[in-house]
Amino acid sequence: MKHDRELTKKVKEYSKKIGVDIIGFADPNLFEHFPEENQPFIYLKETKTVIIIGIHLYDLILDAWSENDETGKNFQFADSVLKNYCNSILKLLLKIGYESKIIQYRAGLYLKDAAALAGMGPIGKNNLLITDKYGSQVRLRAIVTEAALSFGEPIYESEPCKNCNICKDSCPADAFHKGPYDKDKCLDYNHTNWRILSNYSRIWCNECIESCPIGKIRK
Ligand code: B12
Ligand code: SF4
Numbered sequence: 001m002k003h004d005r006e007l008t009k010k011v012k013e014y015s016k017k018i019g020v021d022i023i024g025f026a027d028p029n030l031f032e033h034f035p036e037e038n039q040p041f042i043y044l045k046e047t048k049t050v051i052i053i054g055i056h057l058y059d060l061i062l063d064a065w066s067e068n069d070e071t072g073k074n075f076q077f078a079d080s081v082l083k084n085y086c087n088s089i090l091k092l093l094l095k096i097g098y099e100s101k102i103i104q105y106r107a108g109l110y111l112k113d114a115a116a117l118a119g120m121g122p123i124g125k126n127n128l129l130i131t132d133k134y135g136s137q138v139r140l141r142a143i144v145t146e147a148a149l150s151f152g153e154p155i156y157e158s159e160p161c162k163n164c165n166i167c168k169d170s171c172p173a174d175a176f177h178k179g180p181y182d183k184d185k186c187l188d189y190n191h192t193n194w195r196i197l198s199n200y201s202r203i204w205c206n207e208c209i210e211s212c213p214i215g216k217i218r219k
């Protein structure tokens with residue numbers, strides 16, 4: 001398959017211009033081992049590239065969740081911003097003649113894994129994508145497209161984590177007590193320790209992100 005380097009450059013430049021902080025391109029064939037509902041071809045049969053974009057949460061307020069049980073409305077600020085960026089990239093690709101699709105948040109694709117497959121950074125001991133520039137303090141979204149763009153090189157190992165355990169030691173839920181991340185411990189802790197902002201809005205624990213020294217621009 002021929003990969004369009006010029007178009008890759010164009011998508012990168014355009015994304016930067018509209019406000020996207022990080023972008024990567026992954027080979028859809030690398031998603032084979034994920035459950036079927038988390039594979040790119042389910043969303044767009046002729047997918048040639050998975051595009052992953054991210055924004056830096058330079059202030060934690062950007063990570064706020066808002067949910068109104070009475071109206072059923074819910075809203076995640078950073079995710080809404082990302083969705084708008086995805087929409088703009090989608091329009092650009094469509095104008096050039098490539099069908100594309102914005103992947104919904106759930107089931108969707110496994111975003112941090114997709115980002116590691118696109119070479120945007122490794123998955124750290126904190127179980128999250130770590131980027132050089134922003135550490136793990138990024139939120140992600142994905143688009144699948146029929147455009148054949150130039151892929152990044154997948155990253156399977158985390159060099160900076162080799163002699164470090166800061167994030168694991170900082171977790172207030174002790175979610176790394178057995179070594180790898182324990183989702184239930186994290187979830188239980190969060191359900192009783194929201195950072196409440198208002199009647200409807202709250203922020204999740206972020207300690208495994210904030211404690212990591214990589215790419216720190218302190219909030
Ligand atoms: C379900 C979910 C949760 C659940 C369960 C978490 C879990 N990991 O199981 C709960 C609600 C507890 C949660 C908590 C958090 N989440 Co969450 N969550 C998700 C969601 C929707 C799916 C995660 C998932 O199932 N991934 C797939 C499974 C297979 O991965 P896993 O088991 O976690 O990890 C394995 C792989 O990464 C693999 N692996 C390791 N190295 C490599 C390398 C390669 C190349 C590959 C392919 C795989 C691989 O090994 C790991 C261990 O088995 C994603 C959004 C999405 N659509 O992807 C966000 C997401 C992962 N969450 C995110 C965040 C920020 C958080 C929190 C910090 C809370 C917050 N402030 O929002 C915590 C952090 C917890 C932690 N340390 O992992 C971000 C992560 C951003 C980043 N920098 O990576 C995501 C991507 C959302 C987003 N839009 O950006 N989350
Ligand atoms: S705090 Fe250390 S071990 Fe944890 S993700 Fe960052 S570099 Fe890796």
Ligand code: SF4
Pocket residue numbers: 170171172173174175185186187189190205206207208209
């Ligand atoms: S989000 Fe908080 S509770 Fe969950 S793993 Fe990270 S530090 Fe631990």
